[in-house]
Amino acid sequence: MNRKHLYVILTAAAVALAACGKKEEAPKPAAVPAPPPAAAPAPAPAPVPAGVTAGAVSLGSAIGADKKVTTATDSFAKGDTFYVSVDTTGTGTAELKAKWTYQKDGQVAPVKEDTQTITPTGPATSEFHVDKPDGWPAGDYQVEVFLGDKLIATKKFTVK
Amino acid sequence: MTGKMPDFSNVQSGSSSTATKIYEVVSGDSLSKIAKREYGNANEWTRIFEANKDIIKDPNKIFPGQKLKIPPK
Numbered sequence: 001m002n003r004k005h006l007y008v009i010l011t012a013a014a015v016a017l018a019a020c021g022k023k024e025e026a027p028k029p030a031a032v033p034a035p036p037p038a039a040a041p042a043p044a045p046a047p048v049p050a051g052v053t054a055g056a057v058s059l060g061s062a063i064g065a066d067k068k069v070t071t072a073t074d075s076f077a078k079g080d081t082f083y084v085s086v087d088t089t090g091t092g093t094a095e096l097k098a099k100w101t102y103q104k105d106g107q108v109a110p111v112k113e114d115t116q117t118i119t120p121t122g123p124a125t126s127e128f129h130v131d132k133p134d135g136w137p138a139g140d141y142q143v144e145v146f147l148g149d150k151l152i153a154t155k156k157f158t159v160k
Numbered sequence: 161m162t163g164k165m166p167d168f169s170n171v172q173s174g175s176s177s178t179a180t181k182i183y184e185v186v187s188g189d190s191l192s193k194i195a196k197r198e199y200g201n202a203n204e205w206t207r208i209f210e211a212n213k214d215i216i217k218d219p220n221k222i223f224p225g226q227k228l229k230i231p232p233k
Contacts, residue, residue: 066178088179100171102166104165109165109166109168110168112168112171112173114173116175116176117182118177118179118182119180119181120177120179125178126177126179127177128173130171130172131171131173132168132172134170137166139166
């Protein structure tokens with residue numbers, strides 16, 4: 001093999017290598033795909049209708065572990081404890097209020113007013129109760145139950 | 161003529177729920193006092209502490225205005 005041949009071979013090899021090199025050129029890192037045009041922010045999930053809704057309101061002289069009235073009545077004895085239970089559905093934070101009053105001869109006397117703030121995650125039952133160590137005076141009473149500022153039930157009852 | 165209205169000043173009351181309640185601490189409160197009132201047992205203060213570890217670091221230090229979660233009884 002003379003020098004000319006060697007030159008031709010080397011040149012061909014160089015060309016081949018150059019061609020190969022070109023093929024094997026490391027692919028440029030795929031350009032980080034431009035973030036899809038900022039997808040318009042997905043509409044915020046429709047907020048769950050906020051709030052807690054009141055259901056049944058019951059009055060009685062005893063409740064169970066589930067806070068529901070077990071002995072419903074509107075006529076109490078002097079030594080009874082008055083219970084009022086309120087069923088609610090929904091989630092969120094809600095304030096429940098029970099306002100107990102005594103009524104006689106057209107006059108109204110406040111007995112007790114209590115509130116509780118609840119944060120239910122589903123159906124719930126809440127209760128309020130009052131008792132009087134020396135016994136309730138006979139007469140007419142009522143309890144008003146509020147959810148927030150809204151009156152949701154009025155229960156009238158008597159003590160005999 | 162209207163009669164004298166009875167005295168209801170000694171009426172005792174309470175409330176509870178199957179849902180978690182929110183209680184706002186007032187001056188003079190302690191976890192055991194709150195547990196006594198909410199659960200009828202002061203020793204159950206740990207339940208309230210556990211439910212509020214995100215805002216109570218020292219169970220002996222709670223402050224008026226703090227809103228505590230009171231797990232259902």
